[in-house]
Amino acid sequence: MSDRILMAPSILSADFANLGNDVRMIAEGGADFIHVDVMDGHFVPNLTIGPPIIKALKRVTDTPLDVHLMIDNADWSVQWYLDAGADWVTVHAEACDHLHRVLQSIRAAGAKAGVSLNPGTPIDTIKDVLGLVDMVLLMSVNPGFGGQAFIPHIVDKTRDLAAMCETAGVSPLIQIDGGIDTNTAPLVAQAGARCLVAGSAVFCAQDPVGAMNAIRAAGESAI
Ligand code: DX5
Ligand code: ZN
Numbered sequence: 001m002s003d004r005i006l007m008a009p010s011i012l013s014a015d016f017a018n019l020g021n022d023v024r025m026i027a028e029g030g031a032d033f034i035h036v037d038v039m040d041g042h043f044v045p046n047l048t049i050g051p052p053i054i055k056a057l058k059r060v061t062d063t064p065l066d067v068h069l070m071i072d073n074a075d076w077s078v079q080w081y082l083d084a085g086a087d088w089v090t091v092h093a094e095a096c097d098h099l100h101r102v103l104q105s106i107r108a109a110g111a112k113a114g115v116s117l118n119p120g121t122p123i124d125t126i127k128d129v130l131g132l133v134d135m136v137l138l139m140s141v142n143p144g145f146g147g148q149a150f151i152p153h154i155v156d157k158t159r160d161l162a163a164m165c166e167t168a169g170v171s172p173l174i175q176i177d178g179g180i181d182t183n184t185a186p187l188v189a190q191a192g193a194r195c196l197v198a199g200s201a202v203f204c205a206q207d208p209v210g211a212m213n214a215i216r217a218a219g220e221s222a223i
Helices: 016-028 051-058 074-084 099-108 123-132 154-168 185-191 208-220
Strands: 006-009 034-039 065-070 088-092 112-117 135-139 173-177 195-198
Touching (some): 016 051, 051 065, 051 074, 074 088, 074 099, 088 099, 099 112, 123 154, 135 154, 154 173, 185 208, 195 208
Parallel strands (some): 088 112, 112 135
């Protein structure tokens, strides 16, 4: 397992009126991914951005766009995000009728495929698709909003997922999303996470690049 922590700042907490500038700043500051939270006001109780913004962000940065789809019916709309230029596309296991097929179609389009689980969904749910994914995203808050408190049981869940992957002989990137800061980063890194999403702890800080790098350093100090 890598001893590096990849950082995926979530633009949900960026300044939407100056999105291009915020994305450029955090990308030039060393972000490994730009995490884009797509919400449909149905699967989650919030509405955010969609394919046109993703297309526009592709013109601003070469840093991979890590698109987290918190939407129902990703089965048919996933293609919109692939066409818009998403580099990594993560769908929720809870929101896909045909999870296996959706993940296959993401890879067939040449993108990296991720599967996500809400805090209340057990990891066994994705056992049969582990071989089809490049990333597993464990939500450490209930999805919908930035700035929520980290749910502690995700540390054990991360450890269990890492063990399940090892047993299956696969090594998807384990990403954690929600309530990540310099206090929680070491806990999940130690448990096996290698990619951390952080929204409010990065973009609400005085120095977003410094805050991102502090979270990375905190995580790497624990592995
Ligand atoms: C929540 C989103 C997150 C969110 C994280 O549903 O998936 O990516 O931006 O925000 P923080 O880091 O503030 O918890
Ligand atoms: Zn997210």
